[in-house]
Amino acid sequence: MYRPRIGIVIGTTREGRFGETPAQWILDVASGQTDLDFEIVDLREYPLSFLGEPKSTGAGDYGHSDPGSRWTMEMARFDGYVFVTAEYNHSISGVLKNAIDHLGSEVHNKPAAFVGYGGVGGVRAVEQLRLVCIELQMAPTRTAVHIGMEPYMGVSREGKELRDFDSLNRKARAMLEELSWWTHTLKAGRKEAAGTEERIEEILGFWFGQEGDPGYGEFRKAWFSAEPDFDREIRDRFLATYVEAREGKLDRWQHEPRGALALVILLDQFPRNVFRNSPGMYETDEKARSVADSALSKSCDKQLPAFQRWFLYMPFLHSENLADQHKATELFEAVEHGSNGSGPGDWHLRTIERFGRFPHRNEILGRESTPEEIEFLEAQNTTKQEA
Ligand SMILES: Cc1cc2nc3c(=O)[nH]c(=O)nc-3n(C[C@H](O)[C@H](O)[C@H](O)COP(=O)(O)O)c2cc1C
Known part of the structure; x- marks a missing residue:
């Protein structure tokens, strides 16, 4: 007990x-x-x-x-x-x-x-x-x-x-x-007041499954594909928690590794599902980055297994800032090195180097695409929705 x-x-x-x-x-x-x-x-x-x-x-x-x-x-x-x-x-x-x-x-x-x-x-x-x-x-x-x-x-x-x-x-x-x-x-x-531990475990349990479950610790298809049922479940179960996180009411979670990870998933991953193809997808990106930054400065990532560390680093990969992209590259390389896994590749870095932004977001965010971006999007022939 x-x-x-x-x-x-x-x-x-x-x-x-x-x-x-x-x-x-x-x-x-x-x-x-x-x-x-x-x-x-x-x-x-x-x-x-x-x-x-x-x-x-x-x-x-x-x-x-x-x-x-x-x-x-x-x-x-x-x-x-x-x-x-x-x-x-x-x-x-x-x-x-x-x-x-x-x-x-x-x-x-x-x-x-x-x-x-x-x-x-x-x-x-x-x-x-x-x-x-x-x-x-x-x-x-x-x-x-x-x-x-x-x-x-x-x-x-x-x-x-x-x-x-x-x-x-x-x-x-x-x-x-x-x-x-x-x-x-x-x-x-x-x-x-917060139900903190239970809520953190509920988020992590939902996203990663439970230790001992088949496939625990492995890549889950639902993470990076558009599955309406998965999106709906996130909305039903976690929208209220997401709003609290957005308002800063859960900031204290960031002081320990699992709390920081749950908070980053709430702010960085869940909106990509719940607000798919609308500006809400990106609304808390900056806050997610600041939580991730704070967690890294306390070496929280070192206390998480590689497959979870990945998600703590995602806010940098989602950033339209070149310095963040370089940071993401460094972080993912280190995690791959330790886990024999394969990281997200350099698509994000190359895109930001070339355009300074993700052209896939232009339509969603009401930004006008340049001819070069339009050409790029057509050539990609993919929606890269969560970028
Ligand atoms: C800088 C200093 C100031 C002290 N001032 C007081 C004091 O104001 N009142 C008191 O009862 N004892 C005072 N003492 C004595 C300490 O209570 C005693 O030395 C105690 O053992 C110090 O704790 P420590 O051994 O864990 O360092 C002082 C000791 C030091 C080193």
Whole structure:
């Protein structure tokens, strides 16, 4: 059974840090919390530079560089967090604040609990961290664990262990209980709001079939031929979702590989079926490209099998911009190389090189064709509808 995942974030990185000890102790206490899975997330594994990304805040576009992308992807995996924080000059460490500043929608509507340590149990650091978490649309728990001077010194100097302190164990269990309630409640809320995972799986299941099905992972004829039943099914099942995607309501899907792929299929493939031979076919091409760009910058494609990667790259092949065509050529060559499959060939690139646009779209988009384009279209003797 799927259990929500909680990341226990160690908020300091200096050599000889104390931070590991409370993180490990919370992990031990959490083993009694059978409705959640816990994992330690160590900031040492994400040596982030100070935020220098050009994108604007709130766009969820931070962390495009490695290890920034690894960090944001890692945090996206979790349904809630326990931040283990020291108190540095009455606040959290700079390392933790910088790491949090890299985050965006990956942590929205997820709960955060806190373990503080220091002279007064890291109280001031935790209070400040709560405010930071609120700004990132997390839900901070009221109950927190504060490891004060006595247990801190007991463990650091006298060979004691945190589990020797009953009051801390009790507090930790109470905090995890509260975290559990919030985790399940917010997960249900997120699901109701978006039904995200199910909807992503429905789109991918429809387009690629289910793993284990005959022909799964192979080329499907319906993808690139005009089949009215297939078009109708897409319209019936996914038109409402397409509209949401077009309006940007599903943008948060782009932060993880399967979500990004589903979003690109919604924006790039489905309109070619649903609005066949009308301008609507191309209306969301640009948005599809921007989703694909964002997914590539986070290396989402590398986490997908070759036959799925293909569709993440399609928006570049559908672009009337020469630079995008060169990018498509490069991407498809790489995927072919890895899969022994055959890519889409160079028809798109050659057409854009020659005309700067796809002449097949002229009639649909009300563009006048040049004599050279007319000649080209006649010679092709094909409608190349989805180009
Ligand atoms: C730069 C710095 C500032 C600190 N400021 C505080 C403070 O304001 N209040 C406090 O209780 N402890 C303070 N301490 C002590 C830390 O709480 C203690 O060293 C703790 O072990 C640091 O966490 P770490 O070992 O995981 O790095 C400070 C420590 C450092 C390194």
